[in-house]
Amino acid sequence: MITQPNHVPERLALLDTSAVDPFLTEELLRGEQVHGGIDLAKVVEPLPEDDARWWIEPIRSLVEDAMFEFREDRTRADAWLAPRLHATLRLTRREAADKRLWNHLALAVAPDYIVWRHLPEVTAKQPEPRVAAQRFSGPADRQCFSRLWWAAELFRNGPDYGPVEIACGNQDLIHTVLRMDLIDHRPTAQALVRLLKSGQVTTGREVNGLSTAINTAGATLIYDILAPDEPRDPAALRDWIAEAESAQPVERHGLPDGPDEDPAPEESVAALTGYFAELFETAPIRGRESGG
Template sequence: MITAPSYVPERLALLATSAVDPFLTEELLRGEQVHGGIDLAKVVEPLSEDDARWSVEPIQSLVEDAMFKFRADRTRADAWLAPRLHATLRLTRREAADRRLWNHLALAVAPDYVAWRHLSEPTASRPERRIAAERFRGPADRQCFSRLWWAAELFRNGPDYEPVEAACGNQDLIHTVLRMELIDHRPTAQALVRLLQNGQITGGREINGLSTAINAAGATLIYDVLAPDEPRDPSRLREWIAEAGSALPVGRHELPTGPDEDPAPEDSVAKLTSYFADLFETAPVRGRTSQG
């Protein structure tokens, strides 16, 4: 397994996607050798020196702990790292939508983590182990770190990251649901997690079937009317971000606390949980012998 580059910057920066490809070498994508780091540092756009959020050390420490803690089961690292990455890298959604930040984090700061987490296992049809390039510079639902940050942002319930831990513990859920536009509706996100926690949905086929049914029903039913959400106070998020410089490192054994926002309305979450459970009874689940 590859190690970190010989040169790792002290601060995050922006790395344009057009500048990424020379560093996505075959040796890196096979998990054999990473670039040295110096040449990459020459093509980045620096971020504000006055903003404590761009310090690399807290993120490096997190990913190193994740690799040690979950060395026997890589996929379990997602549920642990997602809330802690979100609470460490306190971003607005506008900032998080900038792929250049995630390009830099994956290639300049922690390519060793990307390789550790996403190097494929050999199979009969594909005996060569390989890392998909999109794990370094792909869309938000596929890139190694952005997928975790966005999962935490969309599944947290106000300051509570417990739903994030549950959602990211199921690879099928985060892979499928992060592509749904409806997931930005907080009661929808919390209802899906509740179905997962209740054991009403489990595997990929069930999640795919329910997602299809939810999207189809959403074409004729506006979920925000059925289960309204309360508008969020943007000042709470701004205050949380402003506290980044004085915040203690996130705990390794207990979940961190997110922005001090009100949770999704419980009545709306309960209503959608029941509605989705009914939808699931007739959802097109491949391999299910009875459709209810």
């Protein structure tokens, strides 16, 4: 397995997508060899040096711990890393929407992690497996690190990352739901997690069927009316970001705390959990016998 680049920068920066291709080599995608890092450092845009959030060391430490801890089951790393990456990289949504940041994290800081996590196993049908290029530089729901950050942002319940662990423990939920605009409605996200936690929804087919039913119903039913959410206090996020200067490294065994925001209203979450459970009973699920 490849190791990190010989030259890993001390700070995060911005790497334009137009500059990515020379570093996204076949050797890297096949997990054989990573670029040295020196040439990449020449084409990045620096981030402000007075911002403690851009130090690389806490992120490198996280991914190395994940690779060690989950070496026997790589997919389980997602549920562990998502909340800790989010709490380490204290971003605004606007900052997180900048693909250049994730390009740099993927190619300059932790390309070895992406290969470790996403290189398929060798099979008869796939004797020369490759990592999908989108894992390094792609849409927010596909790029290795941005998908975890956004999953944590959308599924956390105020400061509580517990729902993130549950959501990221189901690959189909991440793949399907991160594409849904409705998931930005906090009671919707929390209701989905509760159905997973209760065991009512378990398999990938069930997740996909329920997600389709929720999306279809949402076209005619406005969830904000059925299950209103409270507006977020932007000061809580600003304070949390400002605390990055003095924040300790995130815990490895216990979950960190997110921004000190109020959780989604319990009445709204409960109402949608019940409604989604009813939707699930009639949702077309491949392989499920009619009538439930």
